Amino acid sequence: MYDLCIVGAGMIGSAAARHASITSGLNTCLIGPSEPKKRSSEEKREIYGSYYDEGRITRCQDKDIVWSHLAQESIKRYRDLEKQSGINFYHEVGNLMIGGEDYLKKTNEVALRNGIRMQNLDNELLNQRFPYLRFRDDTIGSIEMKKAGYINPRRIVEAQKAMAAKQGCTIFDDVVNDVSRIVQSDGSYAMLVKTEGGRSILSKKVLLATGAFTTFRNLLPGFQPDQILSPLVVSLLEVEKTNVKTLRDMPCVIYYGRSNDIWDLPPSHANEDDISFYLLPPIKYPDDRYYIKLGFLGACAAQMRSLADVKLWFEKGDSVWAEHVTKFTASLFKGVKFNSWHADSCVITETPTARPYIDMVHAQLGVAIGGNGYAAKSSDEIGRLAASMVTDNWDSELPREIFKLNHLSHSNKSTFTSLLGKL
CATH class of the missing domain: 3.50.50.60 (FAD/NAD(P)-binding domain)
Structure with missing residues (x-):
């Protein structure tokens, strides 16, 4: 036993x-x-x-103090786990939180309380440091370079x-x-x-x-258990190899804020003021190609209610939604060429x-x-x-x-x- x-x-x-x-x-x-x-x-x-998958954002910054604490405790053990196991999975490329003033205020309060090192960036600095991204004129940011980046799940x-x-x-x-x-x-x-x-x-x-x-x-x-199963639409765009160096300093990105008129938003969000998404820098996948991954939160409002629903989502996802998310992802960049793309899907378990x-x-x-x-x-x-x-x-x-x-x-x-x- x-x-x-x-x-x-x-x-x-x-x-x-x-x-x-x-x-x-x-x-x-x-x-x-x-x-x-x-x-x-x-x-x-x-x-x-x-x-x-090959990439999940890791960061201490968060608008929620509990999630921030859980992340801090996990991240401080990453290097030891790599050393003990001989398996590398942690890439400390930084994480950029961007969006509106209210959102950044919350994350900054948690950062101060939990002793997280970060740098605030106004719109001018954002455009100087990340000229390949399209920002709203009123977008501000906060970047965490130490202990942030992505892990290979x-x-x-x-x-x-x-x-x-x-x-x-x-x-x-x-x-x-x-x-x-x-x-x-x-x-x-x-x-x-x-x-x-x-x-x-x-x-x-x-x-x-x-x-x-x-x-x-x-x-x-x-x-x-009191929970909701929500599908997440994920798109992976292959970066033209000549552009990989252009994006070599790109951190992970999390956005909560107003939409941008020059972004190609999915039809369901075309008239919405607030949107949210996460974005990972080019990551090399098993097919030897580099992909930028974006997850658009709330792109698909359906809920998973049965095993058949979840199984179908993992196996097929939604090609129409994925195409919308792919177009949106490409519209976030300027001067960057993309080749092929493909979709992936996962399910988020939400609690009250x-x-x-x-x-x-x-x-x-x-x-x-x-x-x-x-x-x-x-x-x-x-x-x-x-x-x-x-x-x-x-x-x-x-x-x-x-x-x-x-x-x-x-x-x-x-x-x-x-x-x-x-x-």
Whole structure:
């Protein structure tokens, strides 16, 4: 019997496995499917991950002090994880927050409170430093160069799993279908985990790090977390190789602000005043080409309500929306040539608190779910907190209550708001 079984081998689950397996004498296992060679509706596969990519923005700057703290704690361990595993995944190219005055005021307040080093840029400085980007005349920015940039999600998962295995964690490439609590012959309780591959695993405790797929198998019988599954439209534009050097100093970009008349906005946002998107610099992908990636928040308003919905989105996405987002991405640049493009898709698990759920369902079952689109950069700390929680050793200055798991039937926002005063 295992002491702890972690279900879900993505960014959070693999991090939890590494941190849990550090504990001497704690017998752990990690269960989750590896990345498929291709995503096709012809495949029988139903479970996917949102980490199948080469770039995710990492930064300490944030308008939310909790997410800022989670990111800071994760980032400070990146280099050690690279060194210990021998796998490089962290690229410190900086991150530029741009937009309106109200948004930048919030991020600057959090930066000051959390001791984050950054530089404020007015519109003139923005245009001088980044002449290849098209800004509104009233756009201002704040750039964080130290400890910001992007991580390779595939490789950080690889690094986490490599270290977990080195520390004695057993890793199963499988899909869990059923998690239940059983009574053993001696009257004690245990968790029974059954997999698609026919395994039956007994464990004293189980931690679910199953992302958007948490409710589509019998993992939380009788319990429905309060969350929304939202599709994210992502476009990758191939940068003409002669232009890669032009963009060599480009940081990651996050924008919250008013639209620009010269941008080619998707039809759904053509008349909207406020838009938001994230943008990554040219990154070399496995096909040996350099791509700029943009995620347009809110481009597709549909919600995922079933396993069939999520499976179809991961496999096919929405080509019409992707084309709109691609045109928009190209319109952000001047003097930059793009060749081919392709779309990608992932699903964001949104919670009413806008924070992850790191909580115990009962004494032997915990969850670490609800990334809200921000979890990649903070996955190491979320996994660490989840591991400390499920082993009865919460280890953070953040109160556990702010990560409380809410039922679908209600969400106690007044309690959540009062907790912010503790931070």
